[in-house]
Amino acid sequence: MEEDRLSGISLIHQAQAQNLKKESGRQSFWIGVMWFFAFITVSILILVVGYVLVQGGKAIDWEFLTTSPKGGISGEGGISTTIGTTFYLVGLTLLIATPLGVGAAVFLIEYAGEQSLSSKFLRSVIGVANFAVETLAGIPSIIFGLFGYALFVSTLHFGFSLLSAALAGACLVLPTIIRTTEEALLAVPDDYRRGSLALGATKWQTLYRIVLPAGLPGIITGIILSVGRVISETAIFYVTLGGSYRLPTSIMDGGRTLALHLYYLAMDTRAFDKAMGTGAVLVVMIILINLLIDRVSRKLTAGVRKVR
Amino acid sequence: MNDSKLETIDYSLYYGKYRALKDITIKIPENKVTALIGPSGCGKSTFLRSFNRMNDLIAGVRTEGMVLIDGEDILKTDPVALRQNVGMVFQKPNPFPKSIFDNVAYGPRVTGLKDHHKLEEIVERSLRSSALWDEVKDNLGKSGLDLSGGQQQRLCIARALAVEPTVILMDEPAASLDPIATLKIEDLIHELSANYTIVIVTHNMQQAGRVSDFTAFFYTDESRTGQLVEFSETKTLFTNPRDRRTEDYITGRFG
Numbered sequence: 001m002e003e004d005r006l007s008g009i010s011l012i013h014q015a016q017a018q019n020l021k022k023e024s025g026r027q028s029f030w031i032g033v034m035w036f037f038a039f040i041t042v043s044i045l046i047l048v049v050g051y052v053l054v055q056g057g058k059a060i061d062w063e064f065l066t067t068s069p070k071g072g073i074s075g076e077g078g079i080s081t082t083i084g085t086t087f088y089l090v091g092l093t094l095l096i097a098t099p100l101g102v103g104a105a106v107f108l109i110e111y112a113g114e115q116s117l118s119s120k121f122l123r124s125v126i127g128v129a130n131f132a133v134e135t136l137a138g139i140p141s142i143i144f145g146l147f148g149y150a151l152f153v154s155t156l157h158f159g160f161s162l163l164s165a166a167l168a169g170a171c172l173v174l175p176t177i178i179r180t181t182e183e184a185l186l187a188v189p190d191d192y193r194r195g196s197l198a199l200g201a202t203k204w205q206t207l208y209r210i211v212l213p214a215g216l217p218g219i220i221t222g223i224i225l226s227v228g229r230v231i232s233e234t235a236i237f238y239v240t241l242g243g244s245y246r247l248p249t250s251i252m253d254g255g256r257t258l259a260l261h262l263y264y265l266a267m268d269t270r271a272f273d274k275a276m277g278t279g280a281v282l283v284v285m286i287i288l289i290n291l292l293i294d295r296v297s298r299k300l301t302a303g304v305r306k307v308r
Numbered sequence: 309m310n311d312s313k314l315e316t317i318d319y320s321l322y323y324g325k326y327r328a329l330k331d332i333t334i335k336i337p338e339n340k341v342t343a344l345i346g347p348s349g350c351g352k353s354t355f356l357r358s359f360n361r362m363n364d365l366i367a368g369v370r371t372e373g374m375v376l377i378d379g380e381d382i383l384k385t386d387p388v389a390l391r392q393n394v395g396m397v398f399q400k401p402n403p404f405p406k407s408i409f410d411n412v413a414y415g416p417r418v419t420g421l422k423d424h425h426k427l428e429e430i431v432e433r434s435l436r437s438s439a440l441w442d443e444v445k446d447n448l449g450k451s452g453l454d455l456s457g458g459q460q461q462r463l464c465i466a467r468a469l470a471v472e473p474t475v476i477l478m479d480e481p482a483a484s485l486d487p488i489a490t491l492k493i494e495d496l497i498h499e500l501s502a503n504y505t506i507v508i509v510t511h512n513m514q515q516a517g518r519v520s521d522f523t524a525f526f527y528t529d530e531s532r533t534g535q536l537v538e539f540s541e542t543k544t545l546f547t548n549p550r551d552r553r554t555e556d557y558i559t560g561r562f563g
Contacts, residue, residue, distance in 0.1 A: 191402035195464070198362060199415040199471055200392035209418070214405055 049283055056280025059273045065281075069245040069261065075271025079278055081247040085162075085255035088248060089241070090230045092166035093173065098223060100170070101177030104129075108178075109185040110207060137175035144172045145236035153240055160242025160254035168240045172233065173226035180225065184218020185211065221296050228289045231282070234259045258282050313338035313475060313505040314359055319373035321354060321363065328354050331373070332536045334524060341497060341506045343516035343542065346526030347557065351534025352509045355526070356477050359507065360394040361387045377475070392419065395468030399480040401460035403452030403467070408435075408444050411452040411463055415471035430470050438466035439496050458489025465496065476500065478508040482515065494519050513558055517546055525554045 063078060070077035112126045148168025158164040188211050196206040212219075242254030243264060256264065258278055265275035312335035321329040329351045336342045344352040354363065359377070363369045364387060375382045382390055392415070403411050412431040421427060431448070435441040440462040444450070452463050461481060468476055478497070482490040497506060497519045510516050516523050523546070524539040538545060538554045549555045 189402070191398065191400060192404055194362065194365075194398065195402040195404065195467075196414070196418075197365065198360060198391055198396040198398075199418060199467065200388050200390075201414075201418040202388055205418050209414070210404055 049287075052276060052279045052283050055273070056276035056278070056283075059277030060280060064274075064277055068247070071245055073269055075265050075269030075274050077245075079258065079261060079274075079281065081245055082256050082258045082261040082278070083281070084247045085241075086231060086257040086259075088162055088255070089165055089169065089237070089257055090227050092162055092251060093169035093230050094223060094226060096166055097170035097173050097177055097226060101174050101222070102181050102219060104174075105178045105181035105185060106207065106212075109182050110203075110211065133175050133178050136171075137179065140235075141172055141233050142235040142239075144168050145239040147171065148236065148240040159252065160240065160244075161252045162241070162248050162255065163251045165237050165241035166251070168236055169230050169233070172236055173229050176226050176229065177219075177222045180222025181215070181219045184215035184222070187218060188214045217296055217299050221293055224289060224293050224296065228286055228293075231257070231285055231289070232259055234263050238263065258285070311338050312336060313378065314507070315374075315376040315379075316358070317374045317376070319355075319358065319375055320371065321351070321358065322370045322372075323366070324368045327531075327533045329358075330533045330535045332534075334536060334539055336505065336507060337522060338505050339501060339503065340521040341501045341508060341519055342522040342524065343520035344507065344509045344524050344526060345511075345513060345516050345557075346534070346537075347528065348511075349532060349534075350526040350528040352524075352526045353479050355534070356479055356507060356509050357396075359475065359477055360391050360396055362391075362396065392471045393473050394475040394477060395471065395473035396477045397461070397464050397468055397479070397481045399483050401457055401464050401484070403455070403460050403463050405451065405453055407449045408452050408455070408463060409448040412466050412470050415467060419471065431466075434466040434470040435463075437469050437500070438462045439492065439499075440466055456489070458485050458492060461485060461489070461493060462496065465493075465500075469500075473504070475505045475507070478506065480509050480511060483511065490515075513546075517542060525549075525551075525557065527553050527557070 065078060065083070066080050067078035068081040069075070069079065108126060108129065112122060145168060148164055148171065152158045152164035152167050153160060158167075192210050192214060193206055196210045197203070201209070237257055237260050241256065241260065243256050243260065244254045245256055245261070246253075248255045259282060262275055262278040262282060265271050265278060269275075314336040316332050316334050319329065319332045320327060332355065344356060346352050357363045358371070358375050359382070361382060363371075377385075377390070377394065404414065406414070409431055412434050413427045416427060416430050421430075432441060432445075435444065440459060443459060444455070444463075452460065455463060465476075465481075481497075482493045485493065494515065497508065500506060501521070508516075508520065520542045522539065523542040525537045525545065526534050527537045528534045538549060538551045540550075545554065546558055549558060
């Protein structure tokens with residue numbers, strides 16, 4: 001009896017050992033395959049970024065960064081005013097989109113949610129609103145551009161201007177800001193809200209003293225993402241911002257952002273080297289913004305970890 | 309029995325169509341510790357939240373009967389003012405992601421107090437009352453989240469004391485703490501009962517026996533509607549229960 005049992009065990013052990021060998025071989029193979037895919041992906045990224053930086057780097061010098069484009073078929077001049085226009089446009093767009101987006105998200109999460117439980121009508125309105133936000137996030141930017149052109153540029157007579165572009169840009173980034181703010185607010189534990197209300201704070205005090213500060217890193221992430229979006233979009237501003245290479249002096253002036261200038265250089269001039277240089281500056285800016293997002297979201301997750 | 313601080317008369321509570329509490333009539337005495345015990349889902353936590361109207365935050369809640377504080381109908385008081393008078397400590401310690409000082413000063417600040425000297429005074433007094441002062445007095449700028457679980461809970465008690473309530477509701481305040489931290493909280497509850505009316509929900513019958521002067525036993529049957537079975541001095545309830553269900557529960561035959 002005892003021997004039978006022992007030999008039974010050893011049979012199982014043998015089978016296990018054989019299977020383990022097979023499985024670990026299989027595992028090594030697939031890990032190798034994944035490594036290969038990862039290597040390809042990273043190589044493509046490094047190749048593209050590296051190519052732009054190396055090619056563009058040749059065109060970049062102090063003069064390139066500090067003089068304005070001169071126009072013309074040869075693409076004379078630098079990119080100073082387009083950097084300025086990019087900053088103006090980012091600032092104005094966020095000035096419009098941030099209060100709207102954060103406000104909408106706060107309403108949807110903090111107020112509408114509880115009221116909708118008692119009102120069927122409100123519940124369907126919120127359903128539609130959330131669906132709209134999600135859909136808007138997936139719409140190509142040129143659609144926002146056409147809309148901006150029809151409404152702001154022509155109907156409202158804002159012309160090709162910073163204002164038209166910023167309003168259209170705000171429509172473009174609103175879904176991003178609403179979504180990230182909603183997520184940030186949802187991540188704030190209900191315990192905080194209850195604790196605050198139980199101390200005799202009003203809902204509004206709870207919101208601006210506890211909930212918004214706790215959700216701030218997430219909200220900032222959404223805003224930085226939007227900055228990146230405005231910097232890198234081209235089509236939407238092609239039809240709302242115009243193409244003047246002078247620095248705008250009012251919000252009714254048109255201009256061209258870095259990305260737009262890059263497009264013009266590549267399509268309308270022979271200055272391929274300058275297009276590359278502009279691209280390199282753009283890539284560096286995007287990399288810096290992504291580093292910033294990384295830092296902020298790291299801070300965010302650190303905060304969440306502490307809560308648990 | 310002493311003067312009653314809190315009182316309910318034929319109080320029922322519904323979540324939508326589902327009746328969670330049925331016809332509860334009780335007089336909770338002033339400056340004593342009253343424990344609410346009973347099996348899970350018997351509505352004792354829901355009942356506790358009735359005293360500071362935290363159930364108002366849950367959609368679809370409807371009540372019948374009356375809840376009185378100092379003889380006044382709480383539905384006629386402003387919930388914000390009521391909650392400054394009736395503090396609450398939750399099951400899971402929930403300090404805000406702020407410094408220890410800002411946590412305790414939160415309540416007074418919300419009521420409009422800005423004078424820093426007065427705030428300092430209140431923070432110190434509250435932390436002393438919750439037996440946390442000596443452990444944190446040199447680190448008031450440290451985040452409340454960096455404290456241990458037991459310290460966090462005492463911080464939450466200090467935070468509740470800072471708005472000078474007369475009643476403190478505690479919803480299983482030691483459920484997530486280790487035995488030593490639990491004992492500290494229990495000692496604290498005992499001390500506080502000299503000046504505050506304390507109502508505590510607990511799953512732990514030994515705890516109810518240790519900390520409370522009065523005990524209310526809640527029970528529910530298949531209908532899942534909570535009812536008050538028995539309410540008397542803790543000693544009496546544990547040694548000489550009137551109701552068969554109370555006896556079965558405290559001797560561990562169910563629940």
